[in-house]
Amino acid sequence: MCGIAGLWGRADANTVRLMMDRMVHRGPDADGVFEGGRGVLGHRRLSIMDPQGGDQPIRSDDGRRVIVANGEIYNFPVLRRALNTSHRFRTRSDTESALHLYEDVAERCASELDGMYAFAIADGDDLFVARDPIGIKPLYVGRRGDSLAFASELKALAGVAEDVDEFPPGTYFHSRLGRKRFRAVPRRRPQHRSVEDHARRIRDTLERAVVKRLMSDVPVGAFLSGGLDSSLIAALARRHVDRLHTFSVGVAGSRDLAAARRVARHLDTVHHEYAFTAGEVREQLPQILYHLESFDQDLVRSAIPCHFCSRLAAEHVKVILTGEGADELFAGYRYYADVREPDALHDELYRSVASLHNVNLQRVDRLTMAHSIEGRVPFLDLEMIDLAQRVPADLKLRRDSGRPAEKWILRKACEDLLPADIVWRVKEQFDEGSGTVDLLSSGLDHFMPGPHAGRYRNDHADANLRSPEEAVFHKLLTEAYDDPEPVLRNVARWADRPDLTGSA
Numbered sequence: 001m002c003g004i005a006g007l008w009g010r011a012d013a014n015t016v017r018l019m020m021d022r023m024v025h026r027g028p029d030a031d032g033v034f035e036g037g038r039g040v041l042g043h044r045r046l047s048i049m050d051p052q053g054g055d056q057p058i059r060s061d062d063g064r065r066v067i068v069a070n071g072e073i074y075n076f077p078v079l080r081r082a083l084n085t086s087h088r089f090r091t092r093s094d095t096e097s098a099l100h101l102y103e104d105v106a107e108r109c110a111s112e113l114d115g116m117y118a119f120a121i122a123d124g125d126d127l128f129v130a131r132d133p134i135g136i137k138p139l140y141v142g143r144r145g146d147s148l149a150f151a152s153e154l155k156a157l158a159g160v161a162e163d164v165d166e167f168p169p170g171t172y173f174h175s176r177l178g179r180k181r182f183r184a185v186p187r188r189r190p191q192h193r194s195v196e197d198h199a200r201r202i203r204d205t206l207e208r209a210v211v212k213r214l215m216s217d218v219p220v221g222a223f224l225s226g227g228l229d230s231s232l233i234a235a236l237a238r239r240h241v242d243r244l245h246t247f248s249v250g251v252a253g254s255r256d257l258a259a260a261r262r263v264a265r266h267l268d269t270v271h272h273e274y275a276f277t278a279g280e281v282r283e284q285l286p287q288i289l290y291h292l293e294s295f296d297q298d299l300v301r302s303a304i305p306c307h308f309c310s311r312l313a314a315e316h317v318k319v320i321l322t323g324e325g326a327d328e329l330f331a332g333y334r335y336y337a338d339v340r341e342p343d344a345l346h347d348e349l350y351r352s353v354a355s356l357h358n359v360n361l362q363r364v365d366r367l368t369m370a371h372s373i374e375g376r377v378p379f380l381d382l383e384m385i386d387l388a389q390r391v392p393a394d395l396k397l398r399r400d401s402g403r404p405a406e407k408w409i410l411r412k413a414c415e416d417l418l419p420a421d422i423v424w425r426v427k428e429q430f431d432e433g434s435g436t437v438d439l440l441s442s443g444l445d446h447f448m449p450g451p452h453a454g455r456y457r458n459d460h461a462d463a464n465l466r467s468p469e470e471a472v473f474h475k476l477l478t479e480a481y482d483d484p485e486p487v488l489r490n491v492a493r494w495a496d497r498p499d500l501t502g503s504a
Contacts, residue, residue, distance in 0.1 A: 002027045002046050002056070002070040003369070004139075005156055006120055008039035008127045008175065009147030016042040019149075019156040025291075026070070026152060026369045030055045034066045037122045038175075039147065043068040045373055047317060048218050051309070051393060054093030060103055061088050066123060067099040070152050071117035071137040072376070074212045079112070092217075095119070102128065110172045111182045114382065116450060118152065118167070127175040133183040134380050135169030135357025138365055140220065148175075153366070154293045154487045164369040164486035169357045185354045186382060188389040190346060198391050199413040206413075209381035210236040221245035221317035223309055226259025226270070228407060228425060229323025229332075233378055235417040237321055238267045245316050248273045249308040251435030256305075259433070263422055274312045276305075278443045279377040281436075284308075285447075290480040291370035292363060293487050295473040297466055298494045299363050305434040306367040323362050325379035328352035329388040330407040332427050337406070342393040349393070351497070353385060358492040444472045466495065 003026030005019035013035055020031060020042045027044025034041045034057040043056040049072070057066045073079070076094035079101055083089075087100040094115075101109040102121055105130060116136035121128040129150060131139045140161055141150045142161030149161035157164045167173070170183040191224060193201075210233060214220055222234040224246040238244045244267070248260035252275040264271035289295065292303045313320050327333050328349060339345040361377070368375035378384070391409055398408040405411075406427050415423045448456065453468030465471045478484045 003044040003069050003152040003156070004044040004068045004118065004120060005151040006068070006127075007144060007147045007149050008037075008287040009145070010038070011035050011040055011146075012147070013040050015144070015160060016040040019151050019160060020044050022156045023151070023153055025372055028372050032057050032068075034122060034492055036066070037125050037127070039122070039127065040118055041066060041068045041122055046318065046369075046374060048072070048216055048374060049090035049094050051217055052096065053091045053114055056093075056095060058091060058093065058096050058099055060099055065099060065103060066122045067095060067119055069095040069098060069117060069119035070139075071115060071119070072374075073098055073113050073115040073117060073133065074213065074215060075114035092461045093138040099493070107172055107174055107177065107180075107182075110279040112132060116376070120150065125175075128172065128188040129167070130182070132166050133170035133185060133382065134353075134361070134385075135362055136365070136377060136380060138362065140164055140486075140490070141167050141173075146188055153488055155290070155481065158481050158486050159483040161486070163324070164490065166358055174470075186389065187350055188386055190392040191390045192392070195395065195412065198395060198409055201387055202391070202410060202413040205381075205384050205387050206232070206234050206378065207239075209241055209384050210321065213376040213378050213382065214240060216319045218244070218319060219317040220319040220321065221247060221313055222262045222269075222321040223313070223323070224248050224263060224269070225256045225323075226261075226263055226422065226425070227256070227323070227427070227433060228411065228423065229326035229379070231323075231418055231422055232326075232410075232414050233321050233323050234263065234269065235267055235414070238269060238377075244269045245313075246271050247309050247313045247316075247320070247432060249276060249305050249312060251275060251277075254433065254435035256433035256435075259422060259425065263418065265421075266419055272312055272316065274308055276308045278439050280308075281439060282443060282446050286476050286480060288367070289473060289477045291366045293366060293477075294362065294491045295463075295465075295470060295477045295488075296359070296491060296495075297470040297473065298492050299359060300473045301436055301440065302360070302429065303363045303367055304434050304436050304440075305368070306363060310368045310371040310373060314373050317373065319376060320368060322375050322377055323365055323375045323379065324360055324375075325353065325356065325385075326407065326410065327427075328356060329379060329385065330391075331393065331411045332406045333429075334427070336397055345393040345397065346389070348497075350389065350395075351401070353380075355492075355494075356380070358490070359494045362492075417497075440469065444469055447472045448475060464493075
C-alpha cells in the first residue's frame with residue numbers, strides 16, 4: 001500500500017508534493033502532508049486497512065510524533081493489544097501500531113515488526129526511517145542541498161535529489177544516531193530430519209504465511225501462472241477464502257494460460273485471464289520500463305506479463321498474493337543445477353534471497369503498484385525463510401533420477417493440493433510460460449533495428465549491455481525520464497552472480 005516521500009533539513013512542501021505527484025499510482029485514494037520539526041513528510045494512500053479512518057500522516061496521542069508508512073504490519077493485532085493499555089488508538093490501521101511502538105521503545109521498534117514496510121517518523125526535530133529486513137517494500141534516499149530526501153520510488157527523486165541510493169533492507173536511520181542494521185536475512189544451516197518431517201514443517205509454515213497475508217479490509221486475490229509456486233499459494237489461500245479471484249495472462253495458446261485454467265477449475269476459483277499481443281507489448285513497453293525503473297533484461301522480460309496481470313487484477317481486487325521467492329528458497333532456477341556441491345548451493349540460495357530486494361521484488365512492487373494494487377509474498381515470510389534454510393540442499397534439488405528435480409521437497413510437501421501434472425510441471429519462468437520471450441524475439445526492431453543496437457551498445461559501454469534486446473530496454477528507460485541518472489545508477493543485475501560451477 002501507498003507511497004511515502006519527504007525532505008528533512010528544511011521545509012519545502014512544494015518539492016515533497018512534486019515527489020508525491022510522481023507516485024500517485026501508489027496511492028490514488030488519498031494524500032496527506034505533514035510540515036513540522038525540520039522538514040516535510042508526504043503520503044499517497046492505497047486504502048487497504050481501515051479504508052475510512054486510516055488516512056496518513058497519523059499523529060501520536062500528544063501530537064508530537066507523526067508517521068507515514070508504506071506496507072503492511074502483519075503482527076499489528078498482537079501489538080495493538082499490548083499497546084492499548086498505554087495508548088489511545090485513533091484508527092484501525094496497522095500503521096498506527098508502529099507509531100505507538102516507536103513511542104515506547106524508540107529505534108528498537110523496527111526489530112519487533114513482522115511485515116513488509118518502509119516508514120518515516122517525525123519526532124520533534126528528529127527523523128526516524130526504517131525498512132523491512134527482506135526489502136519487500138522499496139525506499140530510496142538522496143541529498144537536496146543540506147537536506148535528506150527520501151521516497152518509495154526513484155522517479156520521485158529524479159531531478160530533485162543528488163547521490164540517490166537504495167536504502168538498505170533491515171536498516172534504520174535516526175537523524176541523531178545515524179544508520180544501523182537491525183536485522184539481516186536469517187542465515188541458518190541445514191538440519192538432518194526425515195523427508196516427512198521437513199515436508200510437514202514446510203506445509204504448515206507456508207500455510208501460516210498465506211493466512212497472515214489475507215489480512216485486509218478490501219478484496220484479496222492471487223496471481224496464477226499455472227506453475228508450482230503461484231498454484232500452491234492459490235491452493236492454500238482458497239482453503240480460507242470462499243470466493244478467491246485468480247488472474248492469469250499470456251500470449252494466446254501459451255502454456256501458462258492452459259495450466260492456470262486447469263488449476264482454477266481444480267480449486268474452484270473465480271478465474272480471470274487475458275491474452276496479450278505483440279502490438280500491445282510494443283505499445284506498453286515504454287510505460288512498463290518507466291514504472292519498473294530498470295533495463296535489466298531478465299527483469300524486463302518478467303515485468304511484461306506482470307504488467308498485464310496486474311492491470312487485469314486491478315479490475316477486481318486491491319491486494320494480490322504472488323509466488324515470489326520460492327525459486328530462491330527451494331532451488332527453482334536452472335542455473336542452480338550447475339552448482340554441484342550442496343554447501344555451495346546452500347550458500348547461493350541464501351545469496352539469492354538476500355539479493356531479491358532490488359531485482360525480482362522491485363518488479364513485483366513496481367508493476368503491482370503501477371496499477372494501484374498491493375503485492376504480497378508469502379514465501380518470503382521470515383519464518384518461511386528461516387525454515388527453508390534448515391532444509392538440506394539435496395532435498396531441494398534432487399539429482400538421483402535423471403533430470404535434476406528442482407524444488408523437490410516443496411512439491412512433496414504440497415502434492416495433495418493440486419493435480420499431479422501441475423505439482424510436477426517442469427519449471428518455466430514467467431516470461432517463458434507466458435510466451436513473452438518468444439514474442440520479444442522478433443518484436444524489438446520496432447524500437448531499434450539490429451545494426452543500430454550494436455552501435456548503441458558500443459556508445460554505452462559503461463552500462464555493460466548484454467544483448468541488442470537490453471540495448472532497447474536501456475534506450476527506452478533513458479528516454480522515459482528528464483533526469484535518468486538516479487534510475488540508471490541503481491539498476492541491479494540478476495545475472496551478476498559468482499561462478500559456482502568450478503569452471504575456470
